[in-house]
Amino acid sequence: MNLRLRVWRQAGPGQKGQMVEYEAPDISPDMSFLEMLDVVNERLTEAGESPIAFDHDCREGICGSCSLMINGAAHGPMKGTATCQLHMRSFKDGDVIDVEPWRAKAFPVIRDLVVDRGALDRIIQAGGFISAATGGAQDANAMLVPKTAADASMDAASCIGCGACVAACPNASASLFTAAKISHLGHLPQGQPERYLRVASMVDQMELEDFGGCTLYGECQEACPKEISIDTITRMNRDFIVASATR
Amino acid sequence: MNRAIQFYRTAIGKKFVMGVTGLIGIGYVLAHMSGNLLVFSGPDAINAYAHFLKSTGKLLWIARAILLVAVILHIVAAVQLTRQNRAARPEGYANREPQVSTWASRTMRWGGVLLLIFIVLHVLHFTTGDWRPGGSYSKTDVFSNIVVSFRIWWVALFYVVSMIALGLHLYHGAWSSIRSLGVSQPSRNPLNRTIALGLAVILWLGFTLVPVAVFAGFIG
Amino acid sequence: MELKARIPAGPLEKKWDRHRFEMKLVNPANKRKYSVIVVGTGLGGGAAAATLGELGYNVKCFCFQDSPRRAHSIAAQGGINAAKNYQNDGDSIYRLFYDTIKGGDFRAREANVYRLAEISVNIIDQCVAQGVPFAREYGGLLSNRSFGGAQVSRTFYARGQTGQQLLLGAYQALERQIGLGSVKMFPRTEMLDLVVIDGKARGIVTRDLVTGKIESHVADAVVLGTGGYGNVFYLSTNAKGSNATAIWRAYKKGAAFANPCFTQIHPTCIPVSGEYQSKLTLMSESLRNDGRVWVPVKAGDKRSPDAIPETERDYYLERKYPSFGNLAPRDIASRGAKEVCDEGRGVGDGGLGVYLDFADAIKRLGDKVIRERYGNLFEMYQRITDEDPYKVPMRIYPAVHYTMGGLWVDYNLMSTIDGLHVIGEANFSDHGANRLGASALMQGLADGYFVIPNTIGDYLAGARPEKIGTDHPAFRDAEAAIDAQTKRFLSIKGKRTVDSFHRELGKIMWDYCGMARNDAGLRKALELIPKLREEFWQNVNVPGSDAELNQALEKAGRIADYLELAELMCRDALHRTESCGGHFREESQTPDGEAMRDDENFTYVAAWEYAGVENEPKLNKEPLVFENVKLSQRSYK
Numbered sequence A: 001m002n003l004r005l006r007v008w009r010q011a012g013p014g015q016k017g018q019m020v021e022y023e024a025p026d027i028s029p030d031m032s033f034l035e036m037l038d039v040v041n042e043r044l045t046e047a048g049e050s051p052i053a054f055d056h057d058c059r060e061g062i063c064g065s066c067s068l069m070i071n072g073a074a075h076g077p078m079k080g081t082a083t084c085q086l087h088m089r090s091f092k093d094g095d096v097i098d099v100e101p102w103r104a105k106a107f108p109v110i111r112d113l114v115v116d117r118g119a120l121d122r123i124i125q126a127g128g129f130i131s132a133a134t135g136g137a138q139d140a141n142a143m144l145v146p147k148t149a150a151d152a153s154m155d156a157a158s159c160i161g162c163g164a165c166v167a168a169c170p171n172a173s174a175s176l177f178t179a180a181k182i183s184h185l186g187h188l189p190q191g192q193p194e195r196y197l198r199v200a201s202m203v204d205q206m207e208l209e210d211f212g213g214c215t216l217y218g219e220c221q222e223a224c225p226k227e228i229s230i231d232t233i234t235r236m237n238r239d240f241i242v243a244s245a246t247r
Numbered sequence B: 001m002n003r004a005i006q007f008y009r010t011a012i013g014k015k016f017v018m019g020v021t022g023l024i025g026i027g028y029v030l031a032h033m034s035g036n037l038l039v040f041s042g043p044d045a046i047n048a049y050a051h052f053l054k055s056t057g058k059l060l061w062i063a064r065a066i067l068l069v070a071v072i073l074h075i076v077a078a079v080q081l082t083r084q085n086r087a088a089r090p091e092g093y094a095n096r097e098p099q100v101s102t103w104a105s106r107t108m109r110w111g112g113v114l115l116l117i118f119i120v121l122h123v124l125h126f127t128t129g130d131w132r133p134g135g136s137y138s139k140t141d142v143f144s145n146i147v148v149s150f151r152i153w154w155v156a157l158f159y160v161v162s163m164i165a166l167g168l169h170l171y172h173g174a175w176s177s178i179r180s181l182g183v184s185q186p187s188r189n190p191l192n193r194t195i196a197l198g199l200a201v202i203l204w205l206g207f208t209l210v211p212v213a214v215f216a217g218f219i220g
Numbered sequence C: 001m002e003l004k005a006r007i008p009a010g011p012l013e014k015k016w017d018r019h020r021f022e023m024k025l026v027n028p029a030n031k032r033k034y035s036v037i038v039v040g041t042g043l044g045g046g047a048a049a050a051t052l053g054e055l056g057y058n059v060k061c062f063c064f065q066d067s068p069r070r071a072h073s074i075a076a077q078g079g080i081n082a083a084k085n086y087q088n089d090g091d092s093i094y095r096l097f098y099d100t101i102k103g104g105d106f107r108a109r110e111a112n113v114y115r116l117a118e119i120s121v122n123i124i125d126q127c128v129a130q131g132v133p134f135a136r137e138y139g140g141l142l143s144n145r146s147f148g149g150a151q152v153s154r155t156f157y158a159r160g161q162t163g164q165q166l167l168l169g170a171y172q173a174l175e176r177q178i179g180l181g182s183v184k185m186f187p188r189t190e191m192l193d194l195v196v197i198d199g200k201a202r203g204i205v206t207r208d209l210v211t212g213k214i215e216s217h218v219a220d221a222v223v224l225g226t227g228g229y230g231n232v233f234y235l236s237t238n239a240k241g242s243n244a245t246a247i248w249r250a251y252k253k254g255a256a257f258a259n260p261c262f263t264q265i266h267p268t269c270i271p272v273s274g275e276y277q278s279k280l281t282l283m284s285e286s287l288r289n290d291g292r293v294w295v296p297v298k299a300g301d302k303r304s305p306d307a308i309p310e311t312e313r314d315y316y317l318e319r320k321y322p323s324f325g326n327l328a329p330r331d332i333a334s335r336g337a338k339e340v341c342d343e344g345r346g347v348g349d350g351g352l353g354v355y356l357d358f359a360d361a362i363k364r365l366g367d368k369v370i371r372e373r374y375g376n377l378f379e380m381y382q383r384i385t386d387e388d389p390y391k392v393p394m395r396i397y398p399a400v401h402y403t404m405g406g407l408w409v410d411y412n413l414m415s416t417i418d419g420l421h422v423i424g425e426a427n428f429s430d431h432g433a434n435r436l437g438a439s440a441l442m443q444g445l446a447d448g449y450f451v452i453p454n455t456i457g458d459y460l461a462g463a464r465p466e467k468i469g470t471d472h473p474a475f476r477d478a479e480a481a482i483d484a485q486t487k488r489f490l491s492i493k494g495k496r497t498v499d500s501f502h503r504e505l506g507k508i509m510w511d512y513c514g515m516a517r518n519d520a521g522l523r524k525a526l527e528l529i530p531k532l533r534e535e536f537w538q539n540v541n542v543p544g545s546d547a548e549l550n551q552a553l554e555k556a557g558r559i560a561d562y563l564e565l566a567e568l569m570c571r572d573a574l575h576r577t578e579s580c581g582g583h584f585r586e587e588s589q590t591p592d593g594e595a596m597r598d599d600e601n602f603t604y605v606a607a608w609e610y611a612g613v614e615n616e617p618k619l620n621k622e623p624l625v626f627e628n629v630k631l632s633q634r635s636y637k
């Protein structure tokens, strides 16, 4: 099939960019979206133009590198699917496809479609862990974890840190990302000792990173490739309120 | 004290305030709506009710104070949150398609402004009597105040439109507030808001009936 | 060079214990005075950096992704082995050790593998303490599944995302240390050279992938946890960015490269769908617990699978290997698939595929259980192929997956360059000629959490490296060399894109150094590769500049290294005329077509020593001594 792309091109950090049009002729429906961009880039390079820069690595929907706003939807039209797992069969011949980078004050554009998501790492740094230095752990089965707790924890833990929640949120809020980690650790008995300290420091860091606040639009849950529930945000709010009342 | 300030500095803190004040608002409008519906049982009923309210004296002023503080806090938090959230995305998208967010959730801010205008005019209208679209105003005859003004098409219309704004505001607000407060229970489909819808419809209908009924001549 | 394996004396079970006692220690107050560079944030690097930070060392950590959490370990699906014997099914440290040695076709060091099995137990404890949400039984105990090459159930898992959860555990520990200031993290930074001063690894030269800045970093010891080099085949299950640059440049600075030809072809991947294919997607081996592998009995049978009656299906793994059946080790399962496809019995268009059928399992256990176990894998499959595996059998085909070869290391995981340590997939140590499923995660974490933190102290306490700065000429020279190479890439301005060279190289490797290898083919490859390399340096087109984020430039550097590494792999494959594990030489097979080892002549580790791009590398041999297991022809019948 033949497509027309409108892609955000920006030479470097802080520079001015704009949407540029490209033809993408004879694209196979079995290609992944990134393979389609590969093809476009091969042609651009051969034509002596600079290829479109975009983040990607695993191309299996797990590393969280890929990060494209496709036709106004983070990770494109397919629910529960990261850009790299999106296939061209989700589009039809003649479509015009807008491709933009994640947009947020906390995610400055580095080049074209590549943004800096370091803010998410700093949120984890602030408290997204269980302090358990190597060694000294008791036998793994010494502590029972109810299957329901393990499953709830795993649901949240499946976050791939892609930042689509931020990109999709009209407030550019990182609430879903932060809440997912808080739920992952908060559902487990191992996570209890630091539970309230964790939520307090992570939320404070989230504020420092210039993200917006959550006003319950629900867009993040829809964009999330792992379909993480906004119930995690409710949980974060509860824990943060308790933490603030008791810290 | 500065623990409270620290808390309020965060977006979650502000939303907590909006949630609480919003719920106070909901409580008030529910009561207020039921009171209003007394107009259907004739002048005496509602006038008596209004008289009873005024007779509570101190209590009434306490209630008013709470309402006033709530509305102010609600607005201040709303404005600050809106500022923070706008600032979080200085450069917008050329193309963004809302996927699941409701129109109601996206009109909270303007809807809120309309509600503010409504509340101010409304208090000037019925409580203080400084605004007299119908000409006459009586401190004791609430019933006639209502009838006189709602016979005027644009007054009735203003109320009806404002009530749509209220309905929308609560369709999102009633659902989101309990999440802001962290009290909603995990569910299969968190976006489901049937209860909020019910509440919004009841309030919208309950309030709207009065001006409509008066204008249509069923009352008075 | 001389290969000192430094295997501790004493009985197998006591070696590690005893070694830990005999090793020199760095006293806590002094640890801060030592700086360690860790390249890589995967299970190996991430765990090492975090743990070294916890111990108080002054750590600098590097990765090329935008976040340490994206290291390729994240993609591991199936699970991680540990000799916990929670299932009470006769597992033990010794059995895990034996299975791994045997699975590796007796081409790994006994002492290393035994230590791995010993440590496996602590890994699970550590990960649970960190909050890794392993699958649980209703009673709250940990749940296990079985994996290829083992008859016990010892694999721990977190849905189909085990690697992700283990890596997040290490990543969170790492972020904690970064927060505490003991580790300084450099994301989007690529190591381009190793700096060796008077025989000791003293630092690295890196390129900031955002600004293009070339920088030097000094340290008292360097740890490489940079992963495998499967991408030399272009199409593999590895992430697009996975590369051999770090270990290859170290090799060129004097680190021996061991068993480069030992690559693992994974039997269960989604078949190639077209020219544009950019990578291959693994379907976790755990699927073979419940899926049955088959092809039509008749060649060229184009009927849809459901139209083919049982009698006309060939469940070839169950037929050939009754005792292991569909759980036969990877190399065997892969060759099985290749055989039936060579016989023209392959399925799907192109005929390069076999069925992995869940119909029986769904009948037996029901939809729900299968969804529980493999839900996300099935979804992934459907997203890619547009077919519903609950209804039609999956089509799978082998793909390059893992490289057992890597930099040679001694028992302390130190390479032939003093102070240069290598962990995880980047070293050659524990998997011999074939890796069993769920054992790479185990090795990465064993190396990172438990081995390196102990052995590096021994090195530092012994070597007491003197202070130097980045103004040292060795750093200046390295920087200049890197700068020159970058400039050269950009100045060629040829006709062909970097990817087109990578694709061509991959095809050569797959055809001549893939699942089955023979003398003629390998010699052919050894002619083709240098030619291709030459054309690359004449005709590659690398757009843009070196002072910006330039992904073409990044690729160019990696492909340049692959073009050299590929040659070494073929050379190694050519010299090893036996078949063993993943290395199948057609000249050396049993009458019924199984791999046939030649223990007489090849019971050694081939450690290659660099002698210049155009010269033949020197072959050094580390003899493998088996005091505890007796070498047997591997049989899974």
Ligand SMILES: Cc1cc2nc3c(=O)[nH]c(=O)nc-3n(C[C@H](O)[C@H](O)[C@H](O)COP(=O)(O)OP(=O)(O)OC[C@H]3O[C@@H](n4cnc5c(N)ncnc54)[C@H](O)[C@@H]3O)c2cc1C
Binding pocket: C039, C040, C041, C042, C043, C044, C045, C046, C062, C063, C064, C065, C068, C070, C071, C072, C073, C074, C075, C076, C077, C078, C079, C080, C162, C163, C189, C190, C191, C192, C225, C226, C227, C228, C237, C238, C239, C242, C243, C245, C246, C282, C401, C402, C423, C424, C425, C426, C437, C438, C439, C440, C441, C442, C444
């Ligand atoms: C799809 C897939 C599924 C798998 N499933 C399993 C499984 O179920 N069980 C199992 O045991 N094993 C599995 N494996 C194997 C296992 O995941 C890997 O062998 C293991 O994770 C490798 O970890 P590592 O730390 O050695 O390297 P990696 O995790 O690959 O990390 C490499 C690190 O080095 C960095 N790096 C590389 N080069 C440079 C450079 N030049 N400069 C700076 N940084 C650099 C990267 O940024 C990255 O951080 C799987 C592998 C794949 C591909």
Ligand code: HEM
Binding pocket: A214, A215, A216, B015, B016, B018, B019, B020, B021, B022, B023, B024, B025, B026, B029, B071, B074, B075, B078, B079, B081, B082, B108, B109, B111, B112, B113, B115, B116, B119, B169, B170, B172, B173, B174, B176, B177, B178, B180, B181
């Ligand atoms: C007086 C003028 C008002 C303004 C300017 C206003 C503004 C807003 C805004 C902007 C929000 C969205 C907050 C956010 O999530 O970002 C909001 C939420 C809300 N409003 Fe109002 N509002 C007003 C009046 C009212 C009234 C009268 C009620 C009740 C009858 C009410 C109930 C609520 C509720 C329940 C919420 C949800 C709070 C939350 O999600 O935590 N508001 N309001």
Ligand code: HEM
Binding pocket: B029, B032, B036, B050, B051, B053, B064, B067, B119, B122, B123, B126, B127, B142, B146, B159, B163, B166, B207, B208, B210, B211
């Ligand atoms: C059509 C709908 C409405 C009607 C007919 C109505 C009618 C009235 C009347 C008659 C009074 C005066 C009562 C008295 O003085 O004894 C009053 C007061 C008031 N109404 Fe309404 N009202 C309506 C909707 C609303 C709504 C939606 C709100 C809030 C969002 C609201 C808020 C108030 C307030 C704050 C007062 C002043 C109460 C006091 O302090 O005495 N009203 N209303």
Ligand code: SF4
Binding pocket: A158, A159, A160, A161, A162, A163, A164, A165, A166, A176, A177, A180, A220, A223, A224, A225, A226, A227, A228
């Ligand atoms: S919550 Fe979902 S969308 Fe947000 S970072 Fe995690 S995976 Fe991405």
Ligand code: F3S
Binding pocket: A168, A169, A170, A171, A172, A173, A174, A175, A176, A213, A214, A215, A216, A217, A218, A219, A220, A221, A230, A233
């Ligand atoms: S979209 Fe944004 S507003 Fe909250 S629910 Fe999701 S973070």
Ligand code: FES
Binding pocket: A055, A056, A057, A058, A059, A060, A061, A062, A063, A064, A065, A066, A082, A083, A084, A085, A160
């Ligand atoms: S590239 Fe890894 S998630 Fe898309």
